[in-house]
Amino acid sequence: MAYSGVAPNADIPETDAQVDVTCGPLLNFKNMDVTPSSSIWHGSVLIVTKPGQPQPRLYLRQAGPVIPDPALTAALANTQGVAIDGLRLFEDPNKAFWRFSLILPLEDFEARWSYTIPGLRYPDGGENHSPWDFVVPSRTQSMRLMFHSCNGFSVGTDMDAWLGPNLWNDVLRVHAQKPFHVMIGGGDQIYNDGIRVDGPLKEWTAISNPHKRRTHPFSNAMRASCDEYYYANYVRWYSTEPFKEANGRIPQINIWDDHDIIDGFGSYTDHFMKCSVFRGIGGVAFKYYCLFQHHIAPPKSTYTTDAPQTMQAVNGTAGADPRQLEDTFVLEGEAEDNSWIIGKNPGPYVEEKSRNLYMRLGKRIAFIGVDARTERTRHQVNYPETYDLIFDRLEREVAAAHGDIKHLVVLLGVPIAYPRLAWLENILSSPLIAPIRLLNKRFGLAGGFFNQFDGQVDLLDDLDDHYTARQHKRERREFIQRLQEFAGNHSVRVSILGGDVHLAAIGRFYSNPKLGIRSENDPRYMVNVVSSAITNKPPPKAVANLLGRRNKIHHMDSDTDETLMNIFDGQPGGVEKSAAWNKVTMPSRNYACITEIETPTTNGDGAMPNGELLPIPKDGHFPLHTGESTAGSSHVAADGAASTGGMHGGLNVAIRVEINPQDREGNAHGYAFSIPALSYDSSAGDGRRHHHRRSLHAASLRSRSRPRSARPQTAAN
Structure with a gap:
């Protein structure tokens, strides 16, 4: 076994020095090193303590296989663990952040690991739930994923009607039945909008004169009060059950979105977004995003107008302000995790470079998380060179995987296949x-x-x-075409995750039926799983029904169509959420479960139970393949756990929908469908595939033929 620690085979001591903890533990997944001979899992645990505490220590040991095996259990009975010293990331006179880095081997079996941090003492004297445990896949498994977004409440939410983060109870129930290996946060893991209502920006927001509001300084005093607000809000929310319980037992992957900073950040007018207050809170929010959501040290200082060295990004990071560093420690010189794809230039409003993610999620799934907030303006989502960095990394990783990668999961902050508005x-x-x-x-x-x-x-x-906003359409089209090209070149199925819109839906891109290409062979077939909110209130059913009526067949280009899929075949638990005819949008709190199909239940990919192939439909208002033809609450994977389905090597996707927002148990109703693996030979010579290959190549050339300055800044047709 391989560990990261200081004392292999260490026994857990009966007593340790007391550690006054404020928040945690928070468990993160970092990446995997996969070679033909071994697979190594990288992760971390974070705790936040009072300052001046003794160095905490974490004890980690393997607890045995998830599926009981008496022989393995007996062999592991005397296995001792490892002691891992905490690494201090940041400390000031009010708090300290400690990270424990975990490096462990994958076995031939799905394994449960247990960890404890002796001596933790919570301020309220509450239970510390120690030991905690988490599950990693075997070296031949792909990870089982949970996806969520919008994990908080907008300002003004009626808390009598929308009680707490109760749907996390259903997450924990499903996790107990069949463990998630990772939970993916698609943005808005926390809502910081209250900073302008009952926080330090209240007086600034109330300034009626737009010019005075734009030119208002962001002094060190205002920065300090905003810093205190963001920190306290993170501690409060990440300590709220049952979200707190999930944080310690399911490794997280996160990207941020506007509410992690403030509502609408990046999408207001350019001259206002460049005001000092917005630049200032962008920096403070980035600091705590780094610490709480990624377990990395923050920049040494953030922007203020009375410290000139912080007002201009230097290599993507503001210069050091001695006032901010007084009695403060910030870890320096640490190498970046290899999961990062870091942008070349700072964002226009946050004085930092974008942080996109690449990770290997087990044997056959790769993952890209696109930071669509740091570089965002009203006229762009990401810089063109950032897309180049992402696709260059994908090409390198797929080449190094020697054919093992069969599915690419792309995480976006907002949906990309969604009704036009x-x-x-x-x-x-x-x-x-x-x-x-x-x-x-x-x-x-x-x-x-x-x-x-x-x-x-x-x-x-x-x-x-939204990507479908007129100013983002060209950027959207070029991004999708590059994903299509990647899928076709490598026979890798691409699926997209997106949240933000506070309802559930399943969008998908696919080849125009006139081309006669089945989904199993179609690199253009890309599902967009739209899952939100897991905590925030949904829109009124009238809005969901309006979106359902706007579910038209759209032609992204001459060869690619898009529309939402019919999946909601009834009301969750019989409770009316939308019109009976609305099968495409569900206005109720929800989250998604994604599981690789390990066991087929039919006679091959694309086959109906009687062995016949599902005919290619006339348009996307009908099922495009077998996995969609059985979509709904009767699908085998609706429980969020099943790994059987009609298409071996594909994915089962379940949307778990809250039945009653006042049910503190968070009971949910499931809807599911399957995504087929992609079988596409880019060198095939038959006319249909040859035409398809030419179309993909032509789309790529059209995208790349424009000068870089022309993309993707302007609106498209």
């Missing part, structure tokens, strides 16, 4: 709104209709966030 954009940005805006400015008319930052219609920042 251009008609609403046109209304809200039309001259008709101008008189109302003037009355709002002078007399406060329709105050809730306009945001308090740039005076625009409040809903516009949400619409501008």
